[in-house]
Amino acid sequence: MNVQRSFSSEQTGALYLVATPIGNLDDMTVRCLETLRSVDVIACEDTRQTRKLLNHFQIDKRTVSYHEHNKEASGNGLLQWLAEGKRIALVSDAGLPAISDPGAELARDAAAAGFPVIPVPGANAALTALIASGLPTDRFVFCGFLDRENKERREELERLKKYPETLIFYEAPHRIDKTLAAIREAWGNRRAVLARELTKRYEEFVRGTLDELIEWLREGEVRGEFCLIVEGYTGPLDEEEAAPWWQELSVAEHVDRYCGQGMGKKEAIRQAADDRGVSRRDVYNEYHRE
Numbered sequence: 001m002n003v004q005r006s007f008s009s010e011q012t013g014a015l016y017l018v019a020t021p022i023g024n025l026d027d028m029t030v031r032c033l034e035t036l037r038s039v040d041v042i043a044c045e046d047t048r049q050t051r052k053l054l055n056h057f058q059i060d061k062r063t064v065s066y067h068e069h070n071k072e073a074s075g076n077g078l079l080q081w082l083a084e085g086k087r088i089a090l091v092s093d094a095g096l097p098a099i100s101d102p103g104a105e106l107a108r109d110a111a112a113a114g115f116p117v118i119p120v121p122g123a124n125a126a127l128t129a130l131i132a133s134g135l136p137t138d139r140f141v142f143c144g145f146l147d148r149e150n151k152e153r154r155e156e157l158e159r160l161k162k163y164p165e166t167l168i169f170y171e172a173p174h175r176i177d178k179t180l181a182a183i184r185e186a187w188g189n190r191r192a193v194l195a196r197e198l199t200k201r202y203e204e205f206v207r208g209t210l211d212e213l214i215e216w217l218r219e220g221e222v223r224g225e226f227c228l229i230v231e232g233y234t235g236p237l238d239e240e241e242a243a244p245w246w247q248e249l250s251v252a253e254h255v256d257r258y259c260g261q262g263m264g265k266k267e268a269i270r271q272a273a274d275d276r277g278v279s280r281r282d283v284y285n286e287y288h289r290e
Contacts (some may be wrong), residue, residue, distance in 0.1 A: 013082035015090060015110040016279065017103065019122025020053060020108045023199035024092045033057055035120050040086040043078055045101060071102040071117045071224070078106060082115045089120075096124045100144040100170055126168045129195035129227035133166075134207055140166040146179055157186035162233040169228040176226050177217050183230060184210040191231040196224040246275055251286040 016035050023026040036042060037061050043066040044050035050063055066074045078088055088096045090106060097103035109115045126142050129212040141163055156187045160167060171179050176194075183192075187210075194213055206216055210230075246254045251272065258268035273283040 004018070012116065012188075013085045014087050014116040014118055015078075015082060015107065016088065016120050017097050017129060018089045018091050019096045019124070020050075020091050020094055020121045021129065021199065022123045022125045023197065023203075025056060026035065026055065027199060028053075029120075029122050032122050033059070036061060036089055036091075038087070039089040040160075041081065042089045042091060043074070044108075045092045045097075047101075050091055064279045066102070068102050071105060075102075075106050075109060079109060079113060079115075081108060082113070094123075099126070099142075107139070123199065125170070125198055125227050128198050129193070129205075129229055130166065130168055132205060133193040133195070133229040135166045135191065135193060135229050137166065139164070139232075140168060142168045145170050146182070148175070148183045150182075153182055154186065157183060161187055162235070164232040166232050166233070167230045171228055171229070173222045173224060173226065176222060176228070177214070179228065180210060180214050180217065181230075184214065187230075187233075193229040195227040195229065198227065201286065207268050241247070246272070251276075251283055255283065256289050 016031050016039060017037050019029070020032070033225060036057075040060070041062045041064055042050065042054075044063050045067050047063045054061060054063070064074065064078075066078065081088060092099075092101050092103060098107050107117050125204050130137055130140060141160070143156075143160065148155060157179070169179065180192075183190075189209050190209050190210050192208070192213055194216075195204070197203045205237050206213060208216070246257070249257065254272045254275070255265070255268045258271050259265060263271065269283050269287060270280055273280040276283070
């Protein structure tokens, strides 16, 4: 068991997960600023982006790069610095580090190695969008970015389809239309909210159904990173829904059940294939084999 207790920062290295503003620089907390001023080095998703923030608050501190493409080599170096007693702040370009970025892996490895991992909270896009969405906030699931590949995206949406919780996604402007279309196809026309430019001058919330949001995207200029909040599943969750009536039947029994209800054999085969999500040829061949 790894139990983290209070410690003296003078005696050990420590990793600080420091939130940064998601748009409005006034959302930078006093504690976040004090932490960035006090550490030995700041690990950044993009050193250029972080340098702008540091310059704004007149913080002169060494920065190093830590991102998806160098996380293995850079992570090993950061762990070595922790072992030498250095205090390291980890930041993302915006919001909380370790949310949909490789900072989670560094936090995991640092904790596993016994170093203190200290959260320094602040702005977060997902929760900021959720609380203003108008959709239920009592239970929610953060899904991050959906897979770009069609097959993997369909499988993930099928897995999430009957979650009753409000669902939160991140998406880039050049993919938001495909993501909305994929969710609409998989889940039907649920209520949803698009949030963009959060905390900035042109902050915008678009509320409606998925169909209405898709239409809005067609008519407007798509700019800025998006948070997408989607209503959870509200349909039935009874036993019949969980276990189809035909589940225990063989293919032949399935077809014969429809025939017994007055369907012709061809129509019964077609309906059984639709039920099972397979081709009619497969059902036809299996039926005559049995």
